Structure formats: C-alpha cells, structure tokens
Amino acid sequence: AQSVAQPEDQVNVAEGNPLTVKCTYSVSGNPYLFWYVQYPNRGLQFLLKYITGDNLVKGSYGFEAEFNKSQTSFHLKKPSALVSDSALYFCAVRVLRGGADGLTFGKGTHLIIQP
C-alpha cells in the first residue's frame, strides 16, 4: 500500500536559519508527491508538488522540496525561516491505481519558528 512517513512530530528552528521538514514515501509505482500547509484555524493549502522532471521543486512562500528516488524521500526545505512559517505541514503521495487514485497524507509535522 502507498504511504508516507513524517518522522518528526515537531521541528523547532530559529528565525533566519534554514529549515527542513522530512518526508519519506513507500509506493509501488511512480509517485506524485505533495506538500500542504495548515495555518492555525485555517484549511489546508497547497505548497508544491513533484510529478516528474527536475528533482528540485519550488513552491509557494519560498519553500522547495527535493525528490530523492534512491532514498525515497521528499524533504521540504527553506533557506531562511520566518516566524510566519510556523504551521502544521503535511506530506502526501498519490499513485494511479486504475480508477482509484486517492491522496494519502502523513501525520503532519508541527514547525515552530522561534524569534
């Protein structure tokens, strides 16, 4: 079965430092990978996606993610963290399985940026 794992429940980073939120995946086919963000009291918002092509994907709010097939990872990164980046981040994977192609989410990682 397809799945994603986010090994960290919480990540703490000082403002201005680089941040990484980890995600690994397990699928039998070619994965479509996504990152979503949930700010407090708001719905989930799309950040970026990897479908094919360049392994480094750039998304909203200065975030990027690197697809690594050998390590089955899709870590989210940002060169310089902002306090406003504090939120709950979800990694997700989607695989074509005939007519059923649901999106499977990880458990989420709380990112806390300290001033």
Add this chain to the structure above:
Amino acid sequence: GAGVSQSPSNKVTEKGKDVELRCDPISGHTALYWYRQSLGQGLEFLIYFQGNSAPDKSGLPSDRFSAERTGGSVSTLTIQRTQQEDSAVYLCASSFRAPNEKLFFGSGTQLSVL
C-alpha cells in the same frame, strides 16, 4: 463560489444522534474527497467521488458512516448514532480529475460529540 464551502463550521451533538455535514466543491471539479482530522492522527481518508463512477469508500471507519454526492456537485457526509470517538474536524476537498492536480480544501466542520 471561489472555494470549497463546508457547513456547518461547528456542530455539537449528543451521543447517539445522527449528523449531516455538507460540502460544496469548486465548480467544475469532478473529484471530491472527505478526510477526517483528529488530534495526533493526521489526515484520515474517508471517501472519494470521481464523476459518475462508484465512490471509493475504503476509508469509511464503520457502517455508521455514509456519503453521497448529488448531481456530481454537492456532497453530504452522514454519521449515524454518533459516538464520542467521532469527534474530529471533517475536511472536504475537490480537484480536477488528473492525479497530478492539487486538492483545494474547505475550512472543515468541527464535530463534537458529547
């Protein structure tokens, strides 16, 4: 509308009562999803509708849960004989058909079962 609309935003009910949650997807989106978000549990897939195809109900946790989508648009998630463990935020999302398309989420319905 401009986005996915869910109602009510909050619902408090007594154990054993039935509840209905509504989702109005973005116009033109053929795919519609229901997820449940509980504290510490992440996002749990419940059910997926795609056009006129039979829905993927593989995520429904029990036969107390059901959902329908009328006319390929509005969807209703029904929970019968609610239990306290049903308390969660129920999220609806919609997208175009292609699997590489992003999902647009509603703000969710916070369900509290007393």
